[in-house]
Amino acid sequence: MLGKVLKNFDIRTFWRDVRFLKWAGQVLFLILFAYSLVLFVQTGINNLQSTNIPFSFDFLGDTPGVSIAEGFETLPDSGLRMLHVGMFNMIRIMIGGIIVATIFGTLLGIARLSSNWIVEKAATALLEVVRNVPLLVQILFFQAFLLAFPRLEERDRGEIMFHVSSKGIAYPWPERQESAFMFFGFLLLTIYLARRVFKWRVSLLEKEGRDTNPFLWSFLTFLVLTFGNWAGGYKLMGIIGLISGYISAIFDSIPSIAYQGLFSAIAVFFAFRYIRKQIRNTDTGEIRGILSDDDYFRIILSGVVAVFVVLLMFMPFGQNITYFLEGDELFYKSNWGMPQFFDGVAKRFDFNISGPPVIMSYPEIVQAGTTKFTRYSPDLGKVTTVGYFATWFGVTLYTAIFISEVVRSGIMAISKGQSEAGLSLGLRRRSLLRLIILPQAFRVMLPPMGNQYLNLAKNTSLGVAVAYPEVVAVGQTLYNQEGQTLPVFLVWMIFYCSISLSISSIINYYNRKMKIVER
Amino acid sequence: MSIIKTVDVKKWFGDFQALKGISMEVAEGEVLVICGPSGSGKSTFIRCINRLEQHQEGEIVVDGIELTNDLKNIEAIRSEVGMVFQSFNLFPHLTVMQNITLAPIWVRKKSRSESEEKAMELLERVGIPEQAQKFPGQLSGGQQQRVAIARALAMEPKIMLFDEPTSALDPEMIKEVLDAMKELAESGMTMIVVTHEMGFAKEVADRVMLFDEGLMVEENTPNEFFDNPKNDRTKLFLSQIL
Amino acid sequence: MIRDSKFFIENPYGRWVRDNLFSSSSSAFLTFFAGFMVIYSYRGIVGFILNPERMWTSVTYNMKLYMILAYPDEAMIRVWLSVGLALILGGLSIGFYNSGKTISLGGIFQKLFTISAVIAILIALAPTNTNVIQNDGSIEVVEIIPQDVRMLILVPSLVLTLAFFFLRNVKIKNLFNTAKVNLTYFGLIIASLYFIKIPTISLDSSGERIIPDPFLPIASTTYIPWTILYVGMLLFFFIGSLLKNRDIKIMARLIPISWFLCPLFIFSWIFKKPLVELNTVFSADIPSILVFGVIGFLIIRFSDNESVGVYRTPINIGFLVLSIVVFLLPLVFIFKATMVLLLLLLIVSPAIATTKEGKRQLFIVWVVSLFVLTFLIRGASSDTMLVTPTGSIFGGFSLTWLLAIFGTYASFPLGLALALGRTSTLPVIRIICTGIIEIVRSVPYITWLFFASVMLTVFLPAGVEFNLIIRVLILTAFFSGAYFAEYIRGGLQSIPKGQYEAANAIGMNPFQRIFLVIVPQALRTIIPTLVGSVITSFKDSSLVAIIGLFDILRIGTSVIPAQSQPVVFIGRNLEQLVFLSFFFWVFTFVFSRRSMKFEKRLGLGER
Ligand SMILES: Nc1ncnc2c1ncn2[C@@H]1O[C@H](COP(=O)(O)OP(=O)(O)OP(=O)(O)O)[C@@H](O)[C@H]1O
Numbered sequence A: 001m002l003g004k005v006l007k008n009f010d011i012r013t014f015w016r017d018v019r020f021l022k023w024a025g026q027v028l029f030l031i032l033f034a035y036s037l038v039l040f041v042q043t044g045i046n047n048l049q050s051t052n053i054p055f056s057f058d059f060l061g062d063t064p065g066v067s068i069a070e071g072f073e074t075l076p077d078s079g080l081r082m083l084h085v086g087m088f089n090m091i092r093i094m095i096g097g098i099i100v101a102t103i104f105g106t107l108l109g110i111a112r113l114s115s116n117w118i119v120e121k122a123a124t125a126l127l128e129v130v131r132n133v134p135l136l137v138q139i140l141f142f143q144a145f146l147l148a149f150p151r152l153e154e155r156d157r158g159e160i161m162f163h164v165s166s167k168g169i170a171y172p173w174p175e176r177q178e179s180a181f182m183f184f185g186f187l188l189l190t191i192y193l194a195r196r197v198f199k200w201r202v203s204l205l206e207k208e209g210r211d212t213n214p215f216l217w218s219f220l221t222f223l224v225l226t227f228g229n230w231a232g233g234y235k236l237m238g239i240i241g242l243i244s245g246y247i248s249a250i251f252d253s254i255p256s257i258a259y260q261g262l263f264s265a266i267a268v269f270f271a272f273r274y275i276r277k278q279i280r281n282t283d284t285g286e287i288r289g290i291l292s293d294d295d296y297f298r299i300i301l302s303g304v305v306a307v308f309v310v311l312l313m314f315m316p317f318g319q320n321i322t323y324f325l326e327g328d329e330l331f332y333k334s335n336w337g338m339p340q341f342f343d344g345v346a347k348r349f350d351f352n353i354s355g356p357p358v359i360m361s362y363p364e365i366v367q368a369g370t371t372k373f374t375r376y377s378p379d380l381g382k383v384t385t386v387g388y389f390a391t392w393f394g395v396t397l398y399t400a401i402f403i404s405e406v407v408r409s410g411i412m413a414i415s416k417g418q419s420e421a422g423l424s425l426g427l428r429r430r431s432l433l434r435l436i437i438l439p440q441a442f443r444v445m446l447p448p449m450g451n452q453y454l455n456l457a458k459n460t461s462l463g464v465a466v467a468y469p470e471v472v473a474v475g476q477t478l479y480n481q482e483g484q485t486l487p488v489f490l491v492w493m494i495f496y497c498s499i500s501l502s503i504s505s506i507i508n509y510y511n512r513k514m515k516i517v518e519r
Numbered sequence B: 001m002s003i004i005k006t007v008d009v010k011k012w013f014g015d016f017q018a019l020k021g022i023s024m025e026v027a028e029g030e031v032l033v034i035c036g037p038s039g040s041g042k043s044t045f046i047r048c049i050n051r052l053e054q055h056q057e058g059e060i061v062v063d064g065i066e067l068t069n070d071l072k073n074i075e076a077i078r079s080e081v082g083m084v085f086q087s088f089n090l091f092p093h094l095t096v097m098q099n100i101t102l103a104p105i106w107v108r109k110k111s112r113s114e115s116e117e118k119a120m121e122l123l124e125r126v127g128i129p130e131q132a133q134k135f136p137g138q139l140s141g142g143q144q145q146r147v148a149i150a151r152a153l154a155m156e157p158k159i160m161l162f163d164e165p166t167s168a169l170d171p172e173m174i175k176e177v178l179d180a181m182k183e184l185a186e187s188g189m190t191m192i193v194v195t196h197e198m199g200f201a202k203e204v205a206d207r208v209m210l211f212d213e214g215l216m217v218e219e220n221t222p223n224e225f226f227d228n229p230k231n232d233r234t235k236l237f238l239s240q241i242l
Numbered sequence C: 001m002i003r004d005s006k007f008f009i010e011n012p013y014g015r016w017v018r019d020n021l022f023s024s025s026s027s028a029f030l031t032f033f034a035g036f037m038v039i040y041s042y043r044g045i046v047g048f049i050l051n052p053e054r055m056w057t058s059v060t061y062n063m064k065l066y067m068i069l070a071y072p073d074e075a076m077i078r079v080w081l082s083v084g085l086a087l088i089l090g091g092l093s094i095g096f097y098n099s100g101k102t103i104s105l106g107g108i109f110q111k112l113f114t115i116s117a118v119i120a121i122l123i124a125l126a127p128t129n130t131n132v133i134q135n136d137g138s139i140e141v142v143e144i145i146p147q148d149v150r151m152l153i154l155v156p157s158l159v160l161t162l163a164f165f166f167l168r169n170v171k172i173k174n175l176f177n178t179a180k181v182n183l184t185y186f187g188l189i190i191a192s193l194y195f196i197k198i199p200t201i202s203l204d205s206s207g208e209r210i211i212p213d214p215f216l217p218i219a220s221t222t223y224i225p226w227t228i229l230y231v232g233m234l235l236f237f238f239i240g241s242l243l244k245n246r247d248i249k250i251m252a253r254l255i256p257i258s259w260f261l262c263p264l265f266i267f268s269w270i271f272k273k274p275l276v277e278l279n280t281v282f283s284a285d286i287p288s289i290l291v292f293g294v295i296g297f298l299i300i301r302f303s304d305n306e307s308v309g310v311y312r313t314p315i316n317i318g319f320l321v322l323s324i325v326v327f328l329l330p331l332v333f334i335f336k337a338t339m340v341l342l343l344l345l346l347i348v349s350p351a352i353a354t355t356k357e358g359k360r361q362l363f364i365v366w367v368v369s370l371f372v373l374t375f376l377i378r379g380a381s382s383d384t385m386l387v388t389p390t391g392s393i394f395g396g397f398s399l400t401w402l403l404a405i406f407g408t409y410a411s412f413p414l415g416l417a418l419a420l421g422r423t424s425t426l427p428v429i430r431i432i433c434t435g436i437i438e439i440v441r442s443v444p445y446i447t448w449l450f451f452a453s454v455m456l457t458v459f460l461p462a463g464v465e466f467n468l469i470i471r472v473l474i475l476t477a478f479f480s481g482a483y484f485a486e487y488i489r490g491g492l493q494s495i496p497k498g499q500y501e502a503a504n505a506i507g508m509n510p511f512q513r514i515f516l517v518i519v520p521q522a523l524r525t526i527i528p529t530l531v532g533s534v535i536t537s538f539k540d541s542s543l544v545a546i547i548g549l550f551d552i553l554r555i556g557t558s559v560i561p562a563q564s565q566p567v568v569f570i571g572r573n574l575e576q577l578v579f580l581s582f583f584f585w586v587f588t589f590v591f592s593r594r595s596m597k598f599e600k601r602l603g604l605g606e607r
């Protein structure tokens, strides 16, 4: 094989051999890149050492000593916990935003294609306004708009249904109870069963050719089971808890070396499979004679990654890599958090839990502690704060506008030829849109839609301007406390990269699935 | 004296072997026509000759220079071999004149005025001197292909490769391109032409080859090739195409 | 059915109404529903704006603050010169690129008809009253548009509408050049400064507030400069037309170059008022020009010399080594920048300097660009002579422009390089570039701005310090560079493979192939996208307000709402944000519309 690589390699003129030039250039580039990176980092480390705040992640374990305005925990006991609250707040806005922006954006996109003049013009006007004003200005405007509402005064105190003030918007909300996990677990099971019933009735229909009422059947199944669920049937889910308890015990007894071995083996296995895929002929399984530059590169890279993972696992410091952030619960010692996870599951799915899964809770305006101020009660009903509202509304509206453009151009791309085909089949305009154009347009729209979701995720970071404690704002608070700017930045970077990666892999997954359907 | 010589040239695309050992020679001033069914490796072969594709085994020698990974040899061979593509591949952002003078100025480092003079000469030779200042998009297909021929000739190559130069053209334009090629052949240029224009092959070619599935299955004079083919594969091919 | 009545069938307007508003019963429902929504929102917005709680003087009074923050009063002429330079160049280009498109009088009246009809409808629909929330939570209704004021506007606009409606159809042969018509409109806007009065606040000599005349003219200091600039613009419009008629070809190259250099010149010399020390000029600039001028002359002179040609490769390598040495040595910046220019000359001169005429022209271009480069760098790298309380002469809108323009300038070459790297066939380079692009893009801009404001200094070698604006510019270049790279990559991928092959077949080397064949085509296909992303970076520049730069947004959200002298504007956020929305809207909307038209005219959009 080496002979083939070096075929015709003339040592006298090696410096003008194409292969040599290619690889020499790349190696040179790599060296230059690595060198400047090292230089950059080295300067950073030196400069940090000369100040008295050396680079460290310790603050993640320390108690930050500041509170967060909103989130699942307002007085977190560690820096990492605090960042979790920020991340959770960000994801909350992102998911709510994606759902609403998609629905609203699609409607708007269809409105822009409407044959009704006034609907089309109104949609276009909204688009032109929102698209041409910076998002930050819009978010600040929504904040200022809410802040201009009257303040909460003593005379407002008492129970209410719905209330808007400069503190936010309060409204009733179903409060989750202890049994909610089991209830929703059972609900998922119910939905699955209803689907099975539907399919079964449909297959019966196709076999016997009589009306088997599949929809009615599955609906009745759903109704009956949900009723039973509410009446206490969810207790059945306690089985999951029981099993989880055992699994947790099993994981607890596995020594840490087993985890190391497992992860190394996985890494080596995947690298091996990948390399084999590169050099074997896909059809016949023979070893390939000729490999391209890219093939060599991939083989080398995957080999290096595998070796690196194995080294990481078995090097002296590798054992500790899982808990280099001492004291925090997410980074468990040696067992990768498996027992804790299953313990948590066991606790939530317990035979002894009872009571309704959700209870409606109504907001109330109360005295703030012992001070003379008035506020919404934090435990009752739901309060959307000004920061949350401004960020969520601004980001959602802005994204919806861009989604409407995606939808519009997607529909236009499809509808040209297909409309005529559909109309000639005698379909009416509306059914044409629903049955023929939208399903196909969806395929065209998916990748740009994914881009818009990515933009939405990034735009949530503007919450920092309206004091909404999402991950950037929380990080800023943290480094103002501790002075550890760089670690915080790394956390931001890893967080946003993983968010982007997850969104784009979901989109890619659907994209691929659609392509398969197409064939 | 052969100006092109290939010995047992093999080429793979990943798992697929497109050329399975082609050995042939072309003499100086000779016009060689290659034909064969689609996917038989004709394009791949002539693209190997000027290194648009890299052959993996075998030898290719052009005008005494062996085509290896040596950059100097590659450059030398490319500057001796001109190529005309099926889809013209003119540079749409440049005028016809700029298209033709680009390589002489930047690669041959000739002066602008000299290359423009030469370009006008070439345009006259292919019959479209009046189109010099237009953009390719404003020309008909036949005119574009003739510009492409002029562009290749501007490098003063010793050998010209044609890869189905007429198959993207409307019937009424084919003739003007074939005429330009005939004229070129008469002037003594060495040419390898991949084409399905059997009339051209009969009239102009010195030799005709048939490729099939990566192999050269027949090599013959035009008369023999069309009237008295040796190989069954050739008979089948001719019966399909004629 | 009403829909089938005579009016709807025979009358063209009736038919339009039927087809576009009442084509089916659901469409009719939509019409009523959407109509109600539109009118309701419109009335809400008008009520919001005219609400007596709003204090619009907080915007009008602070207009200067918005534009230039604390730029010293005595140097105001420099601001006007900057604006003037852009306007003059605009006038020149409008004149020179005038497409000669014309519009008939009827067409003008048609437009005026639409405008006055819209005004009439808007006035008729405007609300009379609005609700004011009192402090105790109760709601009071106040009148915002008195009946007589409404009539005062409504009646004339109705009359005009009617008049234009009939004038629309006049058949007058006279056609008007659209460029001239547009210039006239612009003139009308400027003339309106003399007549339209906008309430503002004035102070007497002791700094006490004069109880305002509610209709004082808009900042009386601005109409004279605007008039002068407008006249200048007109003058250059005619000069441009003249040059076009004379068919002076070189202008077609000079004007784009001037547009490119104009912001650089404005920001480094006009706006800045640099403190240029003569001894640096003599010790650095003049030697640099002389040395490089001579080297350039030698390169041009001998570039086609036979005996030198043999040594071309060693000479090129020598220059490359020399430039690396120059970069590593602690030389003045001018030498380093000029060295880059010299490498460029080395690349192009064999292609251009082949005849006597070509050599002469190239030498002139070389000398001129040497002078321009030295001049700009001298201005940019000198301190300013202006003293401002905030420490930076850029603030408000001037800062927004600075960020938008230089963000684009710096990110474009970076984006091109990254895009080329990402589409390269060399795997190492491709992976590194892909990694950089993806990481930079997946992290939001604001976090990069935080990086610039608090972290970047850590990574700079000791002794090197940039102020915040420069640091922001560096990070912005990276961030929008990564975005540009993706757009450019789109363009590169749209180039058919045949183009690469053709370039290879005529013997071009990779650099020639990329820069003579591929990149020019790729850029052409993505001009619309690039314009879009320039608009995006203009909008994004408002984010710097979060990290404490005093751009126009920060002035509106933190400076003005904290003013208590001479008038209390505390808490006046909403007014500022409404104004800023409108302000940004006008710029981005007009810019995107104009560029769409421009693209169509150049025929660049399609290929
Ligand atoms: N870049 C490539 N990657 C993979 N396979 C290729 C590539 N180029 C060509 N092939 C395959 O190589 C074979 C020969 O292709 P080639 O283009 O030489 O055929 P051809 O004889 O010119 O056919 P046609 O008459 O259609 O032009 C074909 O089966 C083709 O699918």
Ligand SMILES: [Mg+2]
Pocket (backbone or CB within 6 Å): B042, B043, B044, B163, B164
């Ligand atoms: Mg072919």
